[in-house]
Amino acid sequence: MPTTQTVRDRSRNIIRGGEVRDPLLINTARGQLVDQEAVDEALRDGTIAGAGLDVCTQEPIAPDDPLLTLPHLVLSPHTAGTTPEALMHGLNLCAANVVAFV
Numbered sequence: 001m002p003t004t005q006t007v008r009d010r011s012r013n014i015i016r017g018g019e020v021r022d023p024l025l026i027n028t029a030r031g032q033l034v035d036q037e038a039v040d041e042a043l044r045d046g047t048i049a050g051a052g053l054d055v056c057t058q059e060p061i062a063p064d065d066p067l068l069t070l071p072h073l074v075l076s077p078h079t080a081g082t083t084p085e086a087l088m089h090g091l092n093l094c095a096a097n098v099v100a101f102v
Helices: 005-016 036-045 084-101
Strands: 024-027 050-053 073-075
Parallel strands (some): 024 050, 050 073
16 A cells, blocks of 8 residues: 555544544554554544554654653564564475475
8 A cells, every 4th residue: 555645644534533432553564554643642632542553654763752652552663573473484485485496
Protein backbone atom coordinates (compact mmCIF):
# COMPACT_ATOMS: atom_id res chain seq x y z
CA MET A 1 0.00 0.00 0.00
CA PRO A 2 1.47 3.37 -0.94
CA THR A 3 2.05 5.86 1.85
CA THR A 4 0.12 8.75 0.39
CA GLN A 5 -1.58 11.64 2.14
CA THR A 6 -4.89 9.89 1.46
CA VAL A 7 -3.75 6.81 3.38
CA ARG A 8 -2.55 8.96 6.30
CA ASP A 9 -5.85 10.85 6.30
CA ARG A 10 -7.77 7.59 6.38
CA SER A 11 -5.70 6.33 9.30
CA ARG A 12 -6.40 9.58 11.16
CA ASN A 13 -10.14 9.17 10.51
CA ILE A 14 -10.08 5.58 11.75
CA ILE A 15 -8.11 6.52 14.86
CA ARG A 16 -10.28 9.52 15.67
CA GLY A 17 -13.60 7.93 14.59
CA GLY A 18 -14.61 6.57 17.98
CA GLU A 19 -16.58 3.71 16.43
CA VAL A 20 -15.04 1.01 18.64
CA ARG A 21 -15.08 0.95 22.43
CA ASP A 22 -11.58 0.94 24.00
CA PRO A 23 -9.77 0.21 20.74
CA LEU A 24 -6.12 -0.78 20.50
CA LEU A 25 -4.02 0.27 17.53
CA ILE A 26 -1.31 -2.11 16.30
CA ASN A 27 1.00 -1.17 13.44
CA THR A 28 3.54 -3.71 12.23
CA ALA A 29 3.35 -2.64 8.57
CA ARG A 30 4.90 0.72 7.70
CA GLY A 31 5.32 3.72 9.92
CA GLN A 32 3.98 6.11 7.31
CA LEU A 33 0.64 4.28 7.12
CA VAL A 34 -0.44 5.59 10.51
CA ASP A 35 -0.66 9.24 11.47
CA GLN A 36 1.56 9.30 14.58
CA GLU A 37 0.24 12.68 15.69
CA ALA A 38 -3.28 11.23 15.67
CA VAL A 39 -2.04 8.25 17.72
CA ASP A 40 -0.47 10.64 20.24
CA GLU A 41 -3.65 12.72 20.50
CA ALA A 42 -5.91 9.66 20.73
CA LEU A 43 -3.80 8.08 23.48
CA ARG A 44 -3.72 11.33 25.45
CA ASP A 45 -7.45 11.98 25.25
CA GLY A 46 -8.51 8.35 25.68
CA THR A 47 -9.98 7.85 22.22
CA ILE A 48 -7.91 4.68 21.99
CA ALA A 49 -7.00 2.52 24.97
CA GLY A 50 -3.49 1.74 23.81
CA ALA A 51 -1.14 1.28 20.90
CA GLY A 52 1.57 -1.12 19.86
CA LEU A 53 3.99 0.15 17.25
CA ASP A 54 6.65 -1.98 15.62
CA VAL A 55 7.27 0.78 13.08
CA CYS A 56 7.33 4.55 13.37
CA THR A 57 7.28 7.42 10.93
CA GLN A 58 10.91 8.12 11.80
CA GLU A 59 13.14 5.17 12.67
CA PRO A 60 14.65 5.01 15.06
CA ILE A 61 12.13 7.07 16.96
CA ALA A 62 13.61 10.31 18.27
CA PRO A 63 14.57 10.21 21.96
CA ASP A 64 12.43 13.30 22.62
CA ASP A 65 9.34 12.04 20.74
CA PRO A 66 6.24 12.76 22.87
CA LEU A 67 4.95 9.22 22.27
CA LEU A 68 7.71 7.92 24.54
CA THR A 69 6.06 9.57 27.55
CA LEU A 70 2.78 7.67 27.16
CA PRO A 71 2.05 4.75 29.50
CA HIS A 72 -0.36 2.95 27.14
CA LEU A 73 2.13 2.58 24.30
CA VAL A 74 4.28 -0.44 23.55
CA LEU A 75 7.15 -0.04 21.10
CA SER A 76 9.23 -2.75 19.52
CA PRO A 77 12.38 -2.13 17.44
CA HIS A 78 10.90 -3.13 14.06
CA THR A 79 11.31 -6.81 14.90
CA ALA A 80 7.72 -7.98 15.48
CA GLY A 81 7.96 -10.40 12.57
CA THR A 82 11.06 -12.05 13.99
CA THR A 83 9.43 -14.94 15.76
CA PRO A 84 11.04 -18.36 16.19
CA GLU A 85 8.55 -19.72 13.64
CA ALA A 86 9.40 -17.02 11.08
CA LEU A 87 13.11 -17.58 11.55
CA MET A 88 12.72 -21.35 11.14
CA HIS A 89 10.59 -20.85 8.03
CA GLY A 90 13.29 -18.59 6.54
CA LEU A 91 16.01 -21.12 7.35
CA ASN A 92 13.97 -23.92 5.78
CA LEU A 93 13.47 -21.86 2.61
CA CYS A 94 17.18 -21.11 2.47
CA ALA A 95 18.07 -24.79 2.90
CA ALA A 96 15.57 -25.80 0.21
CA ASN A 97 17.10 -23.28 -2.16
CA VAL A 98 20.60 -24.64 -1.51
CA VAL A 99 19.43 -28.21 -2.10
CA ALA A 100 17.61 -27.17 -5.30
CA PHE A 101 20.75 -25.42 -6.54
CA VAL A 102 23.06 -28.36 -5.81
